[in-house]
Amino acid sequence: MKYILVTGGVISGIGKGIIASSIGTILKSCGLRVTAIKIDPYINIDAGTFSPYEHGEVFVLNDGGEVDLDLGNYERFLDINLYKDNNITTGKIYQHVINKERHGDYLGKTVQVVPHITDAVQEWVMNQAKVPVDDDKKEPQICVIELGGTIGDIEGMPFVEAFRQFQFKAKRENFCNIHVSLVPQPNATGEQKTKPTQNSVRALRGLGLSPDLIVCRSAKPIEMAVKEKISMFCHVEPEQVIFIHDVSSTYRVPILLEEQGIIKYFKQRLNLPIDDQPSDLLMKWKKMACRYERLLKVCSIALVGKYTKLSDCYASVFKALEHSALAINYKLDLTYIDSTELERSTEAENSVKYHQAWHKLCKADGILVPGGFGIRGTEGKLQAISWARKKKKPFLGVCLGMQLAVVEFARNCLNWEDANSTEFDPDTKNPVVIDMPEHNPGDMGGTMRLGKRRTVFKTENSVLRKLYGDEMFVEERHRHRYEVNPELTHCFEEKGLKFVGHDTEGNRMEIIELENHPYFVGVQFHPEFSSRPMKPSPPYLGLLLAATGTLNAYLQRGCKLSP
Numbered sequence: 001m002k003y004i005l006v007t008g009g010v011i012s013g014i015g016k017g018i019i020a021s022s023i024g025t026i027l028k029s030c031g032l033r034v035t036a037i038k039i040d041p042y043i044n045i046d047a048g049t050f051s052p053y054e055h056g057e058v059f060v061l062n063d064g065g066e067v068d069l070d071l072g073n074y075e076r077f078l079d080i081n082l083y084k085d086n087n088i089t090t091g092k093i094y095q096h097v098i099n100k101e102r103h104g105d106y107l108g109k110t111v112q113v114v115p116h117i118t119d120a121v122q123e124w125v126m127n128q129a130k131v132p133v134d135d136d137k138k139e140p141q142i143c144v145i146e147l148g149g150t151i152g153d154i155e156g157m158p159f160v161e162a163f164r165q166f167q168f169k170a171k172r173e174n175f176c177n178i179h180v181s182l183v184p185q186p187n188a189t190g191e192q193k194t195k196p197t198q199n200s201v202r203a204l205r206g207l208g209l210s211p212d213l214i215v216c217r218s219a220k221p222i223e224m225a226v227k228e229k230i231s232m233f234c235h236v237e238p239e240q241v242i243f244i245h246d247v248s249s250t251y252r253v254p255i256l257l258e259e260q261g262i263i264k265y266f267k268q269r270l271n272l273p274i275d276d277q278p279s280d281l282l283m284k285w286k287k288m289a290c291r292y293e294r295l296l297k298v299c300s301i302a303l304v305g306k307y308t309k310l311s312d313c314y315a316s317v318f319k320a321l322e323h324s325a326l327a328i329n330y331k332l333d334l335t336y337i338d339s340t341e342l343e344r345s346t347e348a349e350n351s352v353k354y355h356q357a358w359h360k361l362c363k364a365d366g367i368l369v370p371g372g373f374g375i376r377g378t379e380g381k382l383q384a385i386s387w388a389r390k391k392k393k394p395f396l397g398v399c400l401g402m403q404l405a406v407v408e409f410a411r412n413c414l415n416w417e418d419a420n421s422t423e424f425d426p427d428t429k430n431p432v433v434i435d436m437p438e439h440n441p442g443d444m445g446g447t448m449r450l451g452k453r454r455t456v457f458k459t460e461n462s463v464l465r466k467l468y469g470d471e472m473f474v475e476e477r478h479r480h481r482y483e484v485n486p487e488l489t490h491c492f493e494e495k496g497l498k499f500v501g502h503d504t505e506g507n508r509m510e511i512i513e514l515e516n517h518p519y520f521v522g523v524q525f526h527p528e529f530s531s532r533p534m535k536p537s538p539p540y541l542g543l544l545l546a547a548t549g550t551l552n553a554y555l556q557r558g559c560k561l562s563p
Helices: 016-029 070-078 090-103 113-129 157-170 195-206 224-233 250-259 262-269 280-294 311-327 344-349 351-363 378-390 400-412 463-467 486-494 538-547 551-556
Strands: 002-008 034-040 087-089 142-147 175-182 213-218 241-245 298-305 331-338 366-369 395-398 431-435 449-457 473-480 482-484 497-502 509-514 520-523
Touching: 002 016, 002 157, 016 034, 016 070, 016 142, 016 175, 016 250, 016 262, 016 280, 034 070, 034 113, 070 311, 087 090, 087 113, 090 113, 113 142, 113 157, 142 157, 157 175, 175 195, 195 213, 195 224, 213 224, 224 241, 241 250, 250 262, 250 280, 280 311, 298 311, 298 351, 298 378, 298 538, 311 331, 311 538, 331 351, 344 351, 351 378, 366 378, 366 400, 366 538, 378 395, 378 400, 395 400, 395 538, 400 431, 400 482, 400 486, 400 509, 400 520, 449 509, 463 497, 463 509, 463 520, 463 538, 463 551, 482 486, 482 509, 486 497, 486 509, 520 538, 538 551
Parallel strands: 002 142, 002 175, 034 087, 034 142, 175 213, 213 241, 298 331, 298 366, 366 395, 395 520
Antiparallel strands: 431 482, 449 473, 449 497, 497 509, 509 520
8 A cells, every 4th residue: 555645834725635636636547546535633523513614515425424625526536435434533533542542442551642642543544545435346556645734733743743653654665745835926026935835844844754745836837946946945856846836727737747747756756556657537637627728608607505705615516517517518607696695684784785696696597506504595595596486597406405495486386475494493384394303403413314315216207317317216415404394295296396306215305396497406415426527417417508508409319418
């Protein structure tokens, strides 16, 4: 097993996740089996209870693990399926060690950060690195490990110490450290500054890790003189300094790394049994990146949500839309609309903001209402859904978006004026969305319906079934506490809102479709989590096709994309 540790310096959010994913993609293109581990030094057990404004979206895995969004990057880039144990947190490590101590495994010894915590980290990494993540179920050959945060953070110190020890346990030919740093360019001088990188590498060396590669992030391409300066002051060869400037799309990053000789370096440094040239897989990435940059036709989608100030809150949704747009040769124009700005209360407080939000919504080719929790902004989402239904605008509701589509239909088509979800009004007389039987109102963490579940189509006359290739069932990832009330579904079906998909028992409503509408679809699951650059998610693809007026032609071709 070969281990590649990716650390970061100067600032967090520098792009370690994309660089780690890109390195994995390059090595996979050389015919190697690659897995990935993300280490988050926070004390939370998992990411499940975070607000999206803390660390971006919560990504859900097949096994129900609620993890950092970087694992989404790994899955999309490498086309693998990871497990919750591929995300290590300080909380998980300490819980593991304390449980062992309570069990008596340490035989009365004083339990300390060194050696017990650091040993637990190393043991976890070695065990998880062997777990197959590809469809062929073979053991991986390379494990890419991303250490979250920045070097010098007090929370990350036990992990840095663990890898200082681990480099000797694994042996030099099996362990490699890549340090990602920032080369800022102040507007006042326009000069690219190397001092932050020098200080970051010095701090890393002081903790016992020496970088084999230094990846320098910058806004603009870095000059050769800067590369030579970093090489000289950071004690590495010039070819060990890699530049990654801001690019038009993340698909370009693996290509930038490959162009700077990273395959040749890894082959020598880790004694890898590979050719110097990448295979067809990286050529596909190159073609995809070039095609992305040459797109001329534009499709605009309005995303109506409550976490719109930070794009990372809907990272997987954005990627799923982008994959679908690329598949039909359109450039995605995604507009984020804060759902509270569509509400009547905003019109009274700030009429300019209200009318601007509605102008954005009306201008879009399609409307998407993603998942979420809590009552804030729900009335605005209901307004957007109502507008999409009445004006026959292509619409996709995901999780809460589907539940609110049911609420909107009940209020405006069934004339149940107080129809609501028990999440927002526990005393409603028409509870069209209810909490699930297994919902535990006491504990918040890990108490939802999580992970990959089967959805069975109950009719052949379904747009989504055709988009999924006319399969009898699909398996998608879930993350919800509430569901459509199964006792009331017959009332909706009589009026044209069809529940075309349900769970294997037939009790849980999973997919809705509205009759006599170009594309009005709601799904209880989160299809964005399984979308891949070369395999777009069918519900999102359907939205883009409907928004560009090409859905019917696509279905008539037997769901084959035009060349």
